[in-house]
Amino acid sequence: MRLKFIVRWILLAIILGGTYLVFSNAQNIMDWYALRNYEPPKRIVQLADDTTMKPDLRRIFYVNHPQLNDKVEFNQNCRKTEQSIVLGCYVENQGIYLLEVEDKRLQGVVEVTAAHEVLHAVYDRLNSKERDRVDKMTASFFKQIKDERINKTVENYRTDDSSIVANELHSILATEVMDLPAELEEYYGQYFNDRKRVVSYSGQYEQAFIKLRNQVDRLDEQLQSLKNQIEASQVEIEQRNAEIEQRRRELDRMLADNEVEQYNAQVANFNALVGSYNRLINSTKQKVNYYNQLVQERNSLATAEQELVDAIDSNIIPGEKSR
Numbered sequence: 001m002r003l004k005f006i007v008r009w010i011l012l013a014i015i016l017g018g019t020y021l022v023f024s025n026a027q028n029i030m031d032w033y034a035l036r037n038y039e040p041p042k043r044i045v046q047l048a049d050d051t052t053m054k055p056d057l058r059r060i061f062y063v064n065h066p067q068l069n070d071k072v073e074f075n076q077n078c079r080k081t082e083q084s085i086v087l088g089c090y091v092e093n094q095g096i097y098l099l100e101v102e103d104k105r106l107q108g109v110v111e112v113t114a115a116h117e118v119l120h121a122v123y124d125r126l127n128s129k130e131r132d133r134v135d136k137m138t139a140s141f142f143k144q145i146k147d148e149r150i151n152k153t154v155e156n157y158r159t160d161d162s163s164i165v166a167n168e169l170h171s172i173l174a175t176e177v178m179d180l181p182a183e184l185e186e187y188y189g190q191y192f193n194d195r196k197r198v199v200s201y202s203g204q205y206e207q208a209f210i211k212l213r214n215q216v217d218r219l220d221e222q223l224q225s226l227k228n229q230i231e232a233s234q235v236e237i238e239q240r241n242a243e244i245e246q247r248r249r250e251l252d253r254m255l256a257d258n259e260v261e262q263y264n265a266q267v268a269n270f271n272a273l274v275g276s277y278n279r280l281i282n283s284t285k286q287k288v289n290y291y292n293q294l295v296q297e298r299n300s301l302a303t304a305e306q307e308l309v310d311a312i313d314s315n316i317i318p319g320e321k322s323r
Helices: 002-024 026-035 042-050 055-063 071-077 109-125 128-142 148-160 162-176 182-188 195-256 260-311
Strands: 067-069 088-091 095-099
Touching (some): 042 109, 071 095, 088 109, 095 109, 109 162, 128 162, 148 162, 162 195
Parallel strands (some): 067 095
Antiparallel strands (some): 088 095
């Protein structure tokens, strides 16, 4: 009897121990299951390499079977209305979806998006104690950020759904801010070999927008200055034209009254006035031509800027009307 009792306790201990091992390693088991027949495409491996993902982060990335989608596929897979929807999304228990951006001027945008989205998956895996610690670090540092674009982005998240702000900060700070406090660098250091390389990608494609916007702004300033000059010249042309007509009537009167001497004395001044008038007209025409040339240049740059916006907007699908 005693032997059976001991055997039962041993079996119970084995069952309980096995159950504990299963629960304590549930995530690892699920990861193993998700990866058992998965071979990441070369492009996905390249994204992991380019963003310097460490083995644990790379595993989480692959567990989510990341996909590069065209805009139609992307809109089917990413149905959440979040701030980063035009670039990528992480859908819990489903996967990571990235919008394929082929415009060479926007190199780096897919890399940053991949890092951003996999960090959402990381955030989901943090236990409550670690998540609270990380949230305090990111919230504290965010108060110091002066970058208008980042502040506006986070504020938009806060307006739409304040509950996701901490999660978004966790991804944004890691991928878009070059210099972080030591404690945050240490935290993100467990995921990336070189986090700043990811941030450099962010700056790279952001500069494409900034360069075009600055060029458009400079041309707008030139156009406004030229417009003011042309309008002032047109007022002066009208004034001189009125003066010329008045002088012509006076000369005609002199001829009619046979005031030849007075007439001859005024001809030189009249001709000088007409010459000045003609030069002003020619000068104004040149300014108008230059103005029109700048308008074409400005519109061309504005079109290029819009093309960049369209390239990363999943709602703009080539061959379809904008929605």
